[in-house]
Amino acid sequence: MDMSLPAPTVRTTCPYCGVGCGVTATVRPGTIPIIAGDAQHAANRGRLCVKGAALGETLDLDGRLLHPMLRESGTLRQAGWNEALERVASGFASVVAEHGPDAVALYVSGQLLTEDYYVANKLMKGFIGSANIDTNSRLCMSSSVAGHKRAFGEDLVPGCYEDFELADMIVLVGSNTAWCHPTLFQRILRAKEARPGLKVVAIDPRRTATCELADLHLAIKPGTDVWLFNGLLSYLARHGGVDGTFVAAHTEGLDAALAIADADCADPAAVARICRVDPAQLLAFYEGFAATAKVVTAYSQGVNQSSSGTDKVNAIINCHLVTGRIGQPGMGPFSLTGQPNAMGGREVGGLANMLAAHMDLDNPVQRDAVREFWDAPRIASRPGLKAVDLFRAVEEGSVKAVWIIATNPVVSLPDADQVRRALDKCELVVVSDIVHGTDTTLHADVLLPALGWGEKDGTVTNSERCISRQRAFLPAPGEARADWWALCEVARRMGFAGFDYAGAHDIFDEHARLSNWRNGEDGAGRRVFDLSGLIGIGQGAYEALEPIQWPVVRGAGGEPVATERLFADRRFAHAGGRARFIPTTPRAPVHAVDGDFPLALNTGRMRDQWHTMTRTGKSPRLSSHSPEPFIDLHPNDALLCGVREGELARVTSRWGAMVARVTHSGGIARGGVFVPIHWSGQTASDARVGALVNPEVDPVSGEPEFKHTPVAVAPFVVEWHAFVLSRESLALDSVAHWTRIQGEGFVRYEMAGRGPVDPDWARALLGAGEAADWIDYEDEGLGAYRAAHLVEGRLEACVFVARGLRLPPRDWLAGLFAAQQLAASDRATLLAGSAPQRGPDPGPTVCSCFGVGRNTIQIAIREHGLETTAQVTACVRAGGNCGSCVPEIGKLLALAKCGEATAS
Incomplete structure (x- = not known):
């Protein structure tokens, strides 16, 4: 490409939360795509949060699943698409033939595009004939x-x-x-x-x-x-x-x-x-x-x-x-929806108790309408198994084959160890993903490589009912294929017609036509969900489709007309057009705290991470904000539990346990505990909070109780703490606790353990043989040990160990990994455990966009008398890009004012 010409820029949509921000991706050969907010998209008007702004850092192929894989005798081997698809189709067909359609299931995700979701729902409910298709949106919406x-x-x-x-x-x-x-x-x-x-x-x-x-x-x-x-x-x-x-x-x-x-x-x-x-x-x-x-x-x-x-x-x-x-x-x-296409999944009936186009499984007229439109051999006649019940049925053996697409239930579902047991017992586990190694893919019999963000093409619907295009700007890597394509190929191999689509635009057109099919003919009034204004959309119009809010009808000139707000005419979708008040009897959470489990666990997201970190965990910038899993609780509760801030603790419930570091954010009331959801078996030794969460669900929606599980907190006793920076991933079987954090050109591990620490242990840990260029320092009295492995004068890995928590800051070491050769002074600073002439420790990252730490902001506030976030931004840049850190800056300003008031 002539680099003097403007680089091609593609307008697409962010793959994270349900806000549905527009994104532009500019591709230049040899560099990561330049990601920016789309100023023309009404959802964000050009702004992006820090996760969206860092999307370019997550697009490498490290860890990608690039080829179909089959497990034989416990070992995965690469296979061709034809062999893998035959294995899936024949496996599903034989289970259905022997045990009936309810013996198979699909578990899908709000990460799918609407076109993928539509085909999955059509295959399962209209052709296999079971409603056993549910989605991780069950867990949130x-x-x-x-x-x-x-x-x-x-x-x-x-x-x-x-x-x-x-x-x-x-x-x-x-x-x-x-x-x-x-x-x-x-x-x-x-x-x-x-x-x-x-x-x-x-x-x-x-x-x-x-x-x-x-x-x-x-x-x-x-x-x-x-x-x-x-x-x-x-x-x-x-x-x-x-x-x-x-x-x-x-x-x-x-x-x-x-x-x-x-x-x-x-x-x-x-x-x-x-x-x-x-x-x-x-x-x-x-x-x-x-x-x-x-x-x-x-x-x-x-x-x-x-x-x-x-x-x-x-x-x-x-x-x-x-x-x-x-x-x-x-x-x-x-x-406010949690995922980028939770709304789109609801449009096509992605939940086990729904049909496509907002039609109902328990309405025989609407069931028949969907069956007729699809020309389906059968239609599911009753709701399928919701997520929690589905994996219980897998463990019990009534569901014998499951296809999991774009989600990681061994981490994300409640009582997650039960899900692991279920998959171990299942006769056929198929997983479609972009990542080779997740907690769920470890249990797969068939692995199918999917397209990721930047590679796949289709639509998503955000929280305000706005349909936006997600467009490809990268080539498909390896043998990765669209999820809708894999579903259609399996459908055809099972002998089903109606799955010959020319592309994603063809599926979208069918989705739009179904929304208008026999709409209003069942005597209950027109369904509000209506894409009739987009019927007949060809590939060109689909490629150019601008964000548009449904319902979408035809205008006087035949043009699509969007709808900003619903119910402006005061008519609702119930028969008769009236809304209904619902009596709501208050009731406490099913499981109450008690003497054995005296604290209530709440779970949720962190600012800079997403789901189980298979994407955001690749970004050093995003990993800097909250690098380790943590247990946030009130200081008084910590005292009663015998744990201290900065130390490790074990959280235990009736369903499972996990280990993380104790923190006091100041935001937790007595009796409560907060743990983030993001860490998996791939990023920490024992931090899957889903293993603790109770599996109780709402009796109407089937949504689990993620916000209230009785737990106990106790010390996790170790003899030493350490961290490692390494260019290569390490096997850490010899340590009691670890967390993996992505750095710029290296991997960082925070660790803790028991037993002796010596040069032999360190060499084995870092993979350095006897002939390696090795420098180390040991102080037995202080319980300190430091070592570094060099290859041709370049730092390959280093380890710092201390008996307590007194370990040096990590940030200065990143610069040593960027150097091609370590100077003699650098070797000395490694063994000393601190950089020469270091300035103030910047502290934990607050602004991920510019790498500004808490201590840096507090010093600026104090020394310059800053009073507003705008002044902080002008002084140290923090808060000047995506704005995600503005609330934290505001809190630091408030704390500074409180300190001044106390001092006076």
Whole structure:
């Protein structure tokens, strides 16, 4: 390519959270693609969070699954696509023939594109004839789906992102928006800067980064959301907050919902005691909500991931229905989806209790419509197994073959060790993934190489119902193929017709046609989900498709017309057009804390990581923010448990255990524990938090209780701590605990162990033979040992060991790995354990974009008298790019002000 010419730039969509940010990728030969925000995409208007900005660092082929693999006699071998597909097709066909269609299952993911999802659903429900297809979206969004269907008659998100900028009050419930939906949070932040009168309320048991923006933080007791919102419903009814005209004309069921709410939650003081919040703050929230017409209530996993998640969703929606605050600009309940295509999966019936195009399995007319449209030999007649039950059925043997696509259930599902046992017992485990080695692929009989982000082509739908194109800008590596292609090939080999697609555009057109097929003919009114305005889309129009919100209908000139908001006409999807109030009886989490397990475990995401880190874990920049798994708990609870900050501890539940480092963030109330979800068996020795999580699920949605598991915390006793930096990955069987962290040109391991540390141990650990260029230092009295392995004068690996936690900072060593030759002074600094003339330790990373540490920011605040985040950015650059670290900078500024006040 002539490098003087403009490099080709492709507009695509970010593969992370449900905000659905537009991305531009500029490809130049020999370098990683340049990733930037798409200024033309309405979701983010050119901004990206730090994860999106670092996407270019995650596109290498290290660890990629590039060829089909078959396991024989316990060993994987490379195979051709034809052999692998025959193994899958014949395996599924023989199980169905002998045991029936319910003996096979698919477990898929919100990481799939809509076209992949559509084909998987069609194959399983319409041709194999079982609804045993579920998705990891069951783990995060199914309570919202169920709540929407109960209230509105269909799985519908009423509003759009613009409503956050038009609202006068934003209530964020169970949503650390600052970390989990960063670009949307930045829109809220800018709206508040422009209109300081905009009130933000955060409802969360933890004090998260999101709370730094909030005017009011209600740190409710975990699991008490229904009490809180039932109390609000009762308060609104008793204080003139009811829109009587709207309720009478457009809803039904208020009396029954109010009777339940009034029975337990009519007294705000009693609700405050149950929710464990200050009564004055609770009343301020109730009064503010009642007095503010334009209110958006946005909620995420803190609401959904509960054994009463669906009732929590409906308790929120009830408060918007009773006030008529729905379907108009700046108001409404808003479900923030967790994955980039959780919404698209719901559109095509990716859940085990749904059909495609928002049709229902339990509706015989709609079942027949789907069967007729697909010309399917059969159609599933009853709901399939939801995620948790599906893997129980695998272990019990009633499901004998499972195909897992684009997800890692051995890490992400609750009671994750049960999933591992299930896969070990399963007759046929097929896994489609882009990564060769995950906790799940270790159990696969057939591995199929999939396309990753940047290589695959299709559509995704974000939280505001906006369909966007995800376009390929990289060639398919090795023999990787699209997931829809692999599914179609298996379908054809099983003898099924109807899977001959010319490309992703052809599948999308079928998806659009199904949305309009016999729509409104079942006597229940038209389904709101409607892509009729995109029917007949050809490949060229599909390639050029701009982001568009459904429903999409035809305009007067035949052009596609999008819909920003739903219910502006006050008609809902239930028969008769009325919304329904749902009585929500408050109930505590199924498993209560007790003397053996006295703390309540909460799990969730970190700012700079994603799911099980198969992608974000490749980026040194992202790994710098929170490099190790941790256990966040209150200092008083730590004292009672006998653990100290910085030390290792074991967290145990009735279902499993894990080990991580203790921290005190200041955001955890007494009685609570927070552990992030991201670490797997590939990145830590024993940090899969899914192994601890109880497998209780919501009885309506089937969503697991990820936010409340009784646990105990105890010391994890070791004799020494260490870290290693190495150019090559290491085998760490000889240490008691380890975490793997990606550096720039090296891998870093944080370790701890028991037993002797000596040169022989160190040489074996680093793979250095007797003839290696080896330097070391030992102080038996202090229990310190340091060693380095050099190859032709270049640093290959180094290890630092200490009896306690007094290990040197790691950041200065990265520069030594960049050097082609170590000078004599460098060798001396290695053995001394510190760099010469070191400046202040920058501390833990706050700003990943520019690598700015906490200590650097605190020194700048103190020395320059900084008072605003803009001043901090001007001084040290932190917060000047994606803005994801702005809440943490705000917290440091607040702490500095508190320190000044204390000093005075």
